[in-house]
Amino acid sequence: MEAILSFCFAVLLAPLFPVVIQKVKAGIAGKQGPPWLINYYTVVKLLRKGSVYSTSTSFVFKLGPVVSLAASFLLLLFFPWAGRAPLCSFHGDVIMLFYIMGLGRFFTILAALDTASPFEGMGAAREAFFSVLAEATIFCILILFFRLTGSLSFAEFFVDTHFLNLMDTHGALLLLAVVGLYIVMLTENSRVPVDDPATHLELTMIHEVMILDHSGPDLALIEIGAWFKLLFYAAFLSCIVNPFQVDNIFLNGFLFYVVVVFVYITIGVVESCMARYKLEVVPKFILKASILVLFGIILTIGGL
C-alpha cells in the first residue's frame, strides 16, 4: 500500500519538478518564470489536440512515443522512493531496466529517422553516439556499487540501508560516482552543457530536434516520458547524497523530495551559468564521467 502510494506520488509530481529548473533559470535572469503548474497545463492542452503526420512516416513513428513512455514508466515502478520498498524488484533488475531504457531510446531514434528529415537524422545520430558513452558510464557505476555492496537492484541499493550514502564509510568513493552520475543525468536528459532543451530550431540540439515532427498527444507522451526519466535520475542521485535519515516515514519522504528539488535546482544553476559545449567536446565530457568512476573502481582494489 505504502509502495503504491509513494509510487503514485512520484508519478503525479514528476511534471512539477522541471518547473523548478525553469524558475531558477528565470530567477537568475531576473525574470518571473512560468506558473508552477505550467507542465500540467501543457499536457492537458496537448492531449486535447489532434496530430499532423508526415506522409513519410510509418507505424514506427507512432510507436516511438509509446515505447519511450512505457520504458520510463517501468523504471519508476522499480525505484525505491524515499528509501521505501518499490512495487517490483529482483536481484539483477538494474541491468534489465537500463536495457529497457535503451529500447525506449532506440524507438525514439527510429521515429526521428522515419520522418526523412535531415535535421532529425542529425539529432538521432548524436543521440545514438552519446548514449553509448553514457551507458558505459552507468555500467561503471554499477560495477562500483557491486564492489561496495554486492547488490544488483535499486531496492538492494537503497531500501533499509544507508551504505551507499555520502555520509557513510565510503562517502569519498561515492563522491566520484555522484559526479559521474550527475554528468550522465545531464546527458541522458539532454540538459546543458550536452544539449539545450530551450532551443527548438537550431542545429545545435539533440533531443528536441528528434521530436520536431511529433505533435498533440504523441508529443505529450514524449514529454511525460522525459519528465519521468529526469525524475528517476534526480531521485537516484538524491538517494546517494541525501544526508537526512529520519524514522518518521512522512518526514523522511518530505526530506527526500527536498533533496530531489535541490538536485533540480543545481541543474537550473548549471544551465544558467554555462552554454552548451561544442559537439566535439561532448564525448570528452561524458568520458570524463566514466574515467572518474573507473578511478573509483580502481581505488577499491586495495580492499574495502
Added chain:
Amino acid sequence: METLFVALALILAGGIAGLCLARQFTFMKLVTIATTSVGCGIGLVFTLPRLLSGVAVPAVSYRWLHIFTLSFRVDSISLFFLLPIFLISPLALLYSFHYLGNREKKIRAGANYFFFAVLVAAMALVVMAADMITFLLAWEIMSLSSFFLVIYDYQKKATRQAGYLYFIFAQGGALFLFAACALIYSYSASFTFTGFVAIPDLVKLSAFLLVLCGCGSKAGVLPLHIWLPYAHPAAPSHVSAVMSGVMIKMGIYGIVRFYLALAPTSAVFGQITIVLGALSGILGVVYALGQHDIKRLLAYHSVENIGIILLGLGVGMLGVATGNKTMAAFGFAGGLLHVFNHSLFKSLLFMGAGALIQQTGTAMIDRLGGLLKKMPLTGSCFLVGSISISGMPPFNGFISEFLIYYGAFYGLSLPGISFIFSALVIISLAIIGGLAAACFSKVMGIVFLGEPRDASLSAASEAGGSMILTQFVLAGACLIIGVWPDYLVRAAFQASRAIPLIAEFEVAQFMPLMVNISRTAALFLFLLIMVTGFRKLLYAGKDCPQTGTWGCGFTQPTVRMQYTGTSYADSILDFFQPFVWIRKKYAGIGKIFPGSISYDTHAEDVFANGLSLIACSITSLLGRLHWIQHGNIQLYIAYIVMTIIVLLAFF
C-alpha cells in the same frame, strides 16, 4: 545414436535428390526441402528431450580404412550445438524455395542443395565427433562444402575472390587445428577427447592458443575475421544465414570442446578469451557501423556476436579457474545461449537482407529507404531482428547477455586484479550493446524508414511466401524466448553441466531469476499495450491530417537531403579513429558556382589492411625465388634426386 545417423542419412538423401532431380525445378525443390526437413525434424526430436532431461547417449565407433577408428559421442554440449543445426537449416531451405526462383540456374540450384545437405551433415558430425580424427575429417568436409556454397555466383569475379579468401582462411585455420591435435597427440598418445589431463600446463596453453587460431578463423575472432565480410555478401542469403547463424559457431564448439578436454586450471585461458572477446565485440560492431553494404554490415555483426560469446565463455573459464561456481555457470550458460540466440536473429536478419536485395537489386544502404511501406512484413521482422541483436528486452538477445552480465558481476568479488577482467567484460558488453543499437537504428532507419532514396525502389514489393513465413517463425522465436526464457536457459545450464565444476552447481536456485525476468518483460509488454490503448483513446474521433515533413521553413526538400548511413555513423567512427582508417575523397567546393562534386568515403578495417600488407610482403619476398620454377622437367627430376641423396646422407 542410430536415430541421429538416420536423420543425417535423410538429410544427405535430400541433397542427392536435389542433384538428381535438378531438371524438374519446382519438384526438386519440394522433394529436397521436404526430405531434409524431415531429417532435421527427427534430429530435433532426438536432441531436445535428451538435452532437457540430461540422459546420456551411448557412444559408438566404426573402423575406417583399417587404421582409423571413427568414434561418435553425444554429450550435453554436443546436444546443445545440434539444436541450431537442426532448427535453422530446414528454415533456410524453406526460405530458398522462393529465394532461388531462377529456373535458368536449376542445375546450379541442385548442386547448391547437395552441398547444403553435405554442410548440414558435416556440421552435425563435427559436434558428434568423439576423437580428433573424426573431428578433423568432419571439419574439412564442412569447410569444403561451405566453400562450394559461397561460390554459387561463380561467374562474378568478386564472388570467386571471396570464395578464394574463404578457402585460404578455412584451410589455414585447419592447419592450426592439425598442429594442435598433433601437439596433444604427442603427449597423450590418444586421439580421443579424453585423457588430456597428464599434459604439462605450458603445452596445454600452446595447444589452446593453436585451437584459438584454428577455430577462431572459422568463427571470425578478430584478427582472423577477414573472410566474413567478403564471403557473406558473395554467398546467397540462405547460405549466409546458415553460415553466419550456425557454421561459424562450430568454431566456438571447437574452442569449448578442446577447453573441456584440456581441463586447464590456470586463469590465463579465461583471460585470453575475455580479451579476444572484448576486441572482437567492440571492433566488430565499430567496423559494422562503417559499412555501406548491408550484408557486409551483418557479417561484421557476426564478428561482434562471436565476441559476446567469447566474453561469456571467458567469464565461465575464469570462474572455473577461480572456483567461483556462479560465475562459471552463468558465463558458460550465457555464452552457449548466445550461440543459439545469435543463430536465430542473425539468420533472420540475413533472410531479411536477402529479401530486400532480391526486390531492389542493390545492397547499398545509402541507396535504399522507405522500404517498410513496400515490404511491411519483411520490415517488421527485420525490426524484431534488430532489437534482438542489439540485446534489448523483451527479445532473446537480452537473455543471453543478461546471463553473461550476471556471471561477470559475480566475478567482481574476485580478489586481487582478476576482477579487472570481469569489469572489462561488463564495460565491453555495455559499449557493444550501445554501438549495436546505434548500428541497427542506422540500418533500420536508413533502409526501411524515411523516403526512398532512389526512384527505382518504387518497383519493390513484398518477397515470396516461403521467405516471409520463415522470417515470421524466427521473429516469433526471438520474442517467445525473450518473454519465456525458462526452457532455453535451463537447456543452456544443462549443457554447461559437462564442465565438472558446474555439474555440482544447483541451477534450481537461480530459476526464480528467470521467472522475474520473464515477469518484467511481460509487465513491459503490458505497459506497452496499456499506453497504446490510452493513445488510441486520445485520438478517438480526432482527425489527423497528413502533410510533408516539417523542413524548418525550407520549401524545396528532396529525398537526397535525408541523413545517410554514412553521415549517421561518421562521428562514432571518428571517435574510434586509430582502429578505423577512414579514407575520404573530396575535393571541396572551389568556385563561386560549383560544378558537380563527388564525395567518397570508406571505413577500412585496420586488421584486413595489416594482414594484406604482411601477405603482400611475403609474396614479394617469395617472388624472388621464382627462378627455381623454370618449367624444365629435367631440372625438376634433378631436384628430386638431390633431395633424396641429401635425405639419405642425413637419416
